[in-house]
Amino acid sequence: MALFIQDPPSETGSAPLPAEASVAPPAPLNHGPAAKTKVTWTVHGQSAAKPSNDYFGTRAQAVWRHNEDRYRFADTGGGVLAAVSDGAGSSGMYCGPWAEVLVERLPETPIEGLDALNRWIGGFWEEFSSEFKRRAAADPGKHSKFVREGSFATLVACWLRKRDDGISLNWFGYGDSPLYVFAEDGGRVALTACYPPTLAALEHDPHLLNWKDLPEETHLKAGTMELNGRTTVILASDGIGQFVLLRHLAGLHVRGAEGPAAGPPGPAHGLLNEFRSLIRNPNSRLADAARAHLDAPGSGFADELTALRAGLQSEPAFVEMIRDHHKEGLLANDDATLVMIDTEACRVDEAGTDVSEEDAPSP
């Protein structure tokens, strides 16, 4: 799936400082009086069941396990909404359908804060619960598990809107489905925002949204930031999200990136330190994954992003990409969902010529 929007209608709005993400401060722009901001964004997304999937029944009459990830992106008129929800496998029932409801019911404007999240879920949980109790009625085991445990899923969502001076990004996350923001500058790619903010967070069981439970403040993370220049926003389910982050960190480590070589001050510095500790730790599954990425250096993270974009061009290409990386030992056997939003916000003069360079701050 893809969505391409060019120069959406201008809107203004406030953009408070990032609250919960690990975020680098945006570079200030020095706008010329005649210049205006031109914005483009392209969104691609795909989802695939885990490469080595489970089946039920006999091999001859196998019922294959369904992919429990869901994603969505939509043109909101002057903006883009994108979301990934990872239904939670063995705990609860109907986690895939619950993930679907979560992404499909997302409003076109950001959900801000716990009360808003709770009110939003309050608008549809009962309908979902009643419908799936009805569907499970013929199977006492499923019905009991659904009633007792509910349905679990992560949710990470973002809303992009054009502003006078660039793009605003509002996001929130509940669970371990990540959101990354990469800024591209002259072929160099720098991580400017990362949720969850640490590698350590990837080693703990996530807290998930369940129609049975009230969401908890401590597990809801949210923030806003401004996007300028060329930026890629990534939303993913945890397995492929971990793949993307470890590709980036392994590349930085191999190139010995320190200081300016790692890009502007931002989350990559702390994550790189964590990565370096991790690869010396023999007793962790994440450490094993980090070492596997270290043993398979790529040709640079810009190329990695290009390869991911190519994989998103079609479902078969995505499935093949996931299968290949799993075979290489770089990607866990898990449902994989990836949404990439490539944005560009540049200053153009009245003739439409890019004047961003002229606008750049003086050294």
Add this chain to the structure above:
Amino acid sequence: MTYSQEICRDFPGAFLFLVDQSRSMNKKFGAGEDGEPVSRARVVTDALNSTLEELVNRCMRDEGVSDYFEIGVIGYGKTNRPAFGWEGNLAGRTMVPISEVAKNAWVEKKEVETLVRDKLVKETVTVSKWLSPVAVGSTPMNAALNLARATLEEWIYRHPKSFPPIVINISDGMANDVNSEQDLLITARRLTSLLTTDGSVLLINCHITGDGIDPVIFPWSPMQLPDDQYAKLLFEMSSEMPDRYRAIICEIFDRDLDATPTIRGLAFNADAMALVKLLDIGTRQAFTFPSDPSFQADPLQALATSMAQ
């Protein structure tokens, strides 16, 4: 011996429960929901049924029940010889794939209160059962361990790369089909010497009394046990638990992991709660499936809740 193989359909796990069905299991073992005394046999059977239901739940997806495990239950005492204790459609079967276990439960409807968005709501659910309490005859534990060994030897032949089978032996007394304690120890050692590529069979012993004596659960040293020859024997018979269990056990019992060099799979003088804890922790690796980070509920809480219901 890494004990690291993930449980999946191609490499399923195995649980074999050995249950003492001797006459002494008729003794009182606490009180039921209605406050009336209940027998050891009843408590053990309820705990086992709850454990089986929990294992089925963990393997249940929207599409059906995935065969991550094979399960066996051996009863000893009902007759002079131990035998697999499945009832109904499963009678006569040995190790049974969990999808078949799920299909062959008898279910009872029950009204429970469950929390929905912070409000208690009454719901009708079903409780699955497979086993009935039995308490007659003697305690041929040695023969039960031998039957377990023969069964698992064949199972390992079919699944040489799987996580090693886990045997949980629940009894209230000493075997009376051996000439000496040494005989029983030798039989247990023969059972735990069976190997998959991932490790040796794990034997967890649960000695129940419910006499109000403080239970000792997952000891790391025989010095923690009462001055009792049988306790020392059970300690020697019980497997040293792999590191993945050691970490979980230290977390649950708030022990210093660094000061706990080893842990034995044993509960001595167990009461009903200790039995539930042991069954939960003993089957906990069931909750770790490949690339499945999703399980967040506390299985101990889930098990305790389902028992309470």
